Amino acid sequence: MSIKLSFTNEAKEQVGERIFKPLFARFSEILATKIKKIIAEKIGKISLIIVNDKKIQKINKEFRGFDKPTDVISFEYMEDSSAVHGGDEILVGDIFISLDTAKRQAKERDHSLQKELEVLFVHGLLHVFGFDHNDDKEEAEMEKWAKKILG
Numbered sequence: 001m002s003i004k005l006s007f008t009n010e011a012k013e014q015v016g017e018r019i020f021k022p023l024f025a026r027f028s029e030i031l032a033t034k035i036k037k038i039i040a041e042k043i044g045k046i047s048l049i050i051v052n053d054k055k056i057q058k059i060n061k062e063f064r065g066f067d068k069p070t071d072v073i074s075f076e077y078m079e080d081s082s083a084v085h086g087g088d089e090i091l092v093g094d095i096f097i098s099l100d101t102a103k104r105q106a107k108e109r110d111h112s113l114q115k116e117l118e119v120l121f122v123h124g125l126l127h128v129f130g131f132d133h134n135d136d137k138e139e140a141e142m143e144k145w146a147k148k149i150l151g
Contacts, residue, residue, distance in 0.1 A: 003044040053100040074127035093128030
């Protein structure tokens with residue numbers, strides 16, 4: 001079992017993969033049992049795509065019905081049998097983060113852009129692996145794991 005991260009930056013500003021790699025490693029270590037249960041002996045792949053508000057608004061409208069930008073959108077593919085790509089590799093999910101929204105939120109929350117990107121990335125990862133926040137119990141569980149991963 002292994003899991004790897006594919007990184008793409010479609011935004012104009014430079015945001016490097018180096019921000020996300022340590023968190024991805026920590027996430028993989030902390031949730032190793034859950035990850036193994038989901039991907040078994042396969043090689044899992046998660047794509048992280050940094051976009052602008054215009055792109056994430058389009059995605060948000062198309063897939064969620066909201067015609068406005070948002071900070072992060074995750075897609076989990078494990079329930080879709082088409083996720084399996086020849087051999088042992090499977091696409092586990094995609095995470096889209098809007099750099100524009102992340103910048104605004106970092107300023108509003110009075111912390112660095114890097115910290116905001118880290119929070120959004122971990123939030124997206126947790127969604128990809130089945131966590132949600134539809135009620136107080138789910139939100140508390142998701143928050144507990146996010147705090148553990150973020151340190």
